Amino acid sequence: MGTVQYNFSNETLLVTGASSGIGKLVCEEFAASGGNVVCIGRTRERLEEVVAEINASSNGSAVAVVGDVSQSSTFKEAVDTAVSTFGELNYAFNCAGTEGPLSPISETSDDSFMDMINTKLTGCFLGLKAQIPVMREKGGAIVNMVGSFGHIGYPYMGAYCAAAHGVLGLTRTAALEEGQHNIRVNAVCPGAVETDLLTRMMGGDKEAGLAIGTSTALGRIASPADVSSAVMYLLSDSADYMTGTYMMLDGGM
Numbered sequence: 573m574g575t576v577q578y579n580f581s582n583e584t585l586l587v588t589g590a591s592s593g594i595g596k597l598v599c600e601e602f603a604a605s606g607g608n609v610v611c612i613g614r615t616r617e618r619l620e621e622v623v624a625e626i627n628a629s630s631n632g633s634a635v636a637v638v639g640d641v642s643q644s645s646t647f648k649e650a651v652d653t654a655v656s657t658f659g660e661l662n663y664a665f666n667c668a669g670t671e672g673p674l675s676p677i678s679e680t681s682d683d684s685f686m687d688m689i690n691t692k693l694t695g696c697f698l699g700l701k702a703q704i705p706v707m708r709e710k711g712g713a714i715v716n717m718v719g720s721f722g723h724i725g726y727p728y729m730g731a732y733c734a735a736a737h738g739v740l741g742l743t744r745t746a747a748l749e750e751g752q753h754n755i756r757v758n759a760v761c762p763g764a765v766e767t768d769l770l771t772r773m774m775g776g777d778k779e780a781g782l783a784i785g786t787s788t789a790l791g792r793i794a795s796p797a798d799v800s801s802a803v804m805y806l807l808s809d810s811a812d813y814m815t816g817t818y819m820m821l822d823g824g825m
Contacts, residue, residue: 576801578808581606581631584658585807586650588641588699589668591618593767594717597800598665600625602807603632608658610650612637612668633658641668641695647702654706661706663807666699666739667717668692671769677730685731692717692735693742700746704755711754715806716743718759720822740818747816756815758806763822764793789824 585602589595591613599609603626611626611634613619619636626634635657639646654661672688673680696716703714721729722736740759747757764785785792802819805811 576805578605578804578810580663580807582608583662584608584610584654584660585663585665586610586612586654586661586699586703587665587667588612588695589717591615591622593769594762594765594796594799594803595665595667596622597796598667598803599634600630601800601804602663603630603634605804606631608632608654609634610637610654610657610661611635612639612641612646612650614638614640641666641698642690644698644702647698651702651706660710661703662710662712664699664703664712664714665717665803665807666696666714668695669717669719669769672729672731672735674728676728680731685734688731688735689738692732693738696739696742700742700757704746704750704753707755708750708753713756713807713811714746714758715803716740716757716759718743718761718818720761720763720820720825722759722761722818723820743818744816751815756806756811758811758814758816759818760799760802760806761818761820761822762794762799762802763788763825765799766793766795785823787825788822792823794821794823 587595587599590599590611603609616638623634623636637650670691673684716739718739719736721733722740743759
């Protein structure tokens with residue numbers, strides 16, 4: 573199956589969780605379409621490798637911002653970098669996440685719960701708060717990573733479910749608030765995706781993660797490309813009348 577080609581020439585995207593997995597792939601695909609990318613991540617070495625690879629091999633450009641998405645200063649630096657380096661910020665993909673605790677609510681530590689909330693939910697809130705004002709003049713599009721657990725409860729995944737439900741709520745609310753400024757805000761809700769994060773969630777057992785796919789209609793879990801394709805679509809003009817909604821990518825659970 574072919575890949576849809578978009579033209580984001582001279583436009584700028586901010587991505588959190590950019591050093592690996594889905595976030596990294598979206599950075600690469602956006603830059604390949606001619607766009608500029610501000611890549612946010614916590615691990616400098618991995619992030620700088622992504623940026624160097626993009627700058628060496630794509631039609632677009634990339635810069636790195638090393639920081640923690642639970643801190644508003646990270647987003648201030650990232651937005652300032654987008655404007656000072658590329659002139660404006662047109663798009664954002666709030667993708668940063670963590671595997672979190674795999675435990676009953678009654679046995680989940682306060683610290684591990686808050687780490688999930690701070691990374692996934694607070695990170696999305698702070699991202700929206702910084703991204704929206706700079707997009708208001710010309711409009712833009714934002715995609716938030718939710719996950720299929722943003723719609724359901726799931727045993728031993730209380731922290732993740734709580735954060736994901738919160739991100740979906742932020743998505744819907746921001747869309748209603750910012751439609752008047754021609755800013756679209758949507759979400760992607762993948763089920764299990766073949767990434768290092770899933771392997772960590774499964775205690776290092778990659779095969780156990782892949783086995784989740786046997787319960788889907790398509791007989792496999794998602795690839796990062798399955799999700800990045802949805803993100804690129806939601807960012808593009810092809811989704812110009814979509815806002816406040818989400819794309820479910822669960823393979824037919």
